[in-house]
Amino acid sequence: TQLLEQSPQFLSIQEGENLTVYCNSSSVFSSLQWYRQEPGEGPVLLVTVVTGGEVKKLKRLTFQFGDARKDSSLHITAAQPGDTGLYLCAGGVKLIFGTGTRLQVFP
Amino acid sequence: NAGVTQTPKFQVLKTGQSMTLQCAQDMNHNSMYWYRQDPGMGLRLIYYSASEGTTDKGEVPNGYNVSRLNKREFSLRLESAAPSQTSVYFCASSVYGPEQGIIYEQYFGPGTRLTVT
Numbered sequence: 001t002q003l004l005e006q007s008p009q010f011l012s013i014q015e016g017e018n019l020t021v022y023c024n025s026s027s028v029f030s031s032l033q034w035y036r037q038e039p040g041e042g043p044v045l046l047v048t049v050v051t052g053g054e055v056k057k058l059k060r061l062t063f064q065f066g067d068a069r070k071d072s073s074l075h076i077t078a079a080q081p082g083d084t085g086l087y088l089c090a091g092g093v094k095l096i097f098g099t100g101t102r103l104q105v106f107p
Numbered sequence: 108n109a110g111v112t113q114t115p116k117f118q119v120l121k122t123g124q125s126m127t128l129q130c131a132q133d134m135n136h137n138s139m140y141w142y143r144q145d146p147g148m149g150l151r152l153i154y155y156s157a158s159e160g161t162t163d164k165g166e167v168p169n170g171y172n173v174s175r176l177n178k179r180e181f182s183l184r185l186e187s188a189a190p191s192q193t194s195v196y197f198c199a200s201s202v203y204g205p206e207q208g209i210i211y212e213q214y215f216g217p218g219t220r221l222t223v224t
Contacts, residue, residue, distance in 0.1 A: 009147070031210050042111070042197050042215025043150070050210065088149060093205045094165065095213060097142075097150040 003027070004089055004098035012104045013079055021074045021101045023089035032072045032091040034063055037100075043088055079105045109133055111216035113198050119222045120188045128183040128219050130198030138204030139181035140165075140213065141173060143194040150197065156181055157204040188223045195220050 007022045023032065031050045035043035047056050049065035049072060056063045060083075062075040076083055084105050089098040111132045120126055132139065137158050142150040142165075152165030156175040170192060172184045181200075185192060196219045203211040 004149075006149075033212070041217055042199070043213075044215070045212050048210055048212070090150075094152055094155070095205075095211075096152075096166075099147060099149045 004091060004096055006087075006089060006098040006101050008101060009099065010102050010104075012106065015080055015105055015107050016078050017105075019076050019079055019103070021076075021087055021103070023072045023074075023098050025070050025091070027092075028069050029091035030069070032065060032069075032089055033095070034072070034074055035088045035090060035097075037086040037088060039085075043086075076103075079103075081105050081107050111198055111200055111214055113196075113216040113219050115219060116217070117220050119224065120185075121224055122189060124188050125184065125186050126188065127185075128196055128198075128221075129180070130182065130216060131180045132198075132200040132214070133179065134200060134202075134214065135178070136200035136202050136214070137178070138201045138211070139175065140199040140201075141171070141181070141183045142197045142199065143167065143192075144197060144218075145194050153183065153196075155204065157206045188221075190223045193221060193223045 004025050033048045034046045037043040047063045052067045052069045054065045060077045064073045087101045114129045140155040141153040144150050151167045154173040156162045159178045174182045198216045199213040201211040201213045
C-alpha cells in the first residue's frame with residue numbers, strides 16, 4: 001500500500017518568514033502533485049512534478065521532487081497571510097493523498 | 108462554467124437514515140470521484156468512475172454506494188448512516204483517470220459537510 005506522510009502537521013509563522021513542508025513515502029511515485037485547500041473549499045492543484053530531481057517555481061513557492069521519486073518538498077519564501085491553508089501532496093495511480101500540513105501565517 | 112457542484116452543502120442525519128449526495132460537473136470530464144476528508148487523515152477515496160457506466164471501489168467503500176447517472180453526474184448514497192460517516196465529502200472530476208496511466212489533474216467541488224448523530 002502506498003502511503004504519503006507529510007510534516008509538519010501544523011505550522012504557525014509570522015508574515016515574512018520562510019518555511020518548508022515535506023511529503024515522504026517508502027514507495028516510488030511516477031509523479032506527485034501538490035494541492036492547497038482553503039477553509040470551506042475543495043483542494044486546488046498547485047503543481048505536478050514528474051522527473052526525479054525536478055524543481056518547479058510558482059511565484060514564492062518552490063516545489064522539488066526527490067531524486068528517487070519517493071519524496072517532495074514545498075518551500076515558501078516570505079510567507080504571506082494569503083498562503084494560509086491546508087497543503088496536500090498526492091501521488092499514485094489512484095491519487096493517494098497525504099495527511100496534509102495546515103499552515104497559518106499571521107500578519 | 109460552474110465546474111464541480113455538490114448538493115447539499117450541509118446535512119445532519121440520525122443513525123440509520125439514508126441520503127444521497129449529488130455531484131455534477133460541466134467540464135466534459137470522463138472520470139469522477141468521491142472522497143471523504145477527516146481531521147488528520149487527508150482525503151480518502153471512497154469510489155471512482157473512470158468513465159460513464161463504470162464504477163470502482165476506492166480505499167474506504169464500505170457503507171456507501173454510487174451511481175454514475177450520466178457523464179455529468181455522479182451520486183453517493185449512504186443507505187444506513189452511522190456516526191463513523193460524519194465527515195466532509197468531496198466530489199472531483201478529471202479528464203483522464205487511473206486507467207489511462209496519464210497524469211491527471213482533479214477539480215474538486217466545495218464539499219458537503221455531513222454530521223450523523
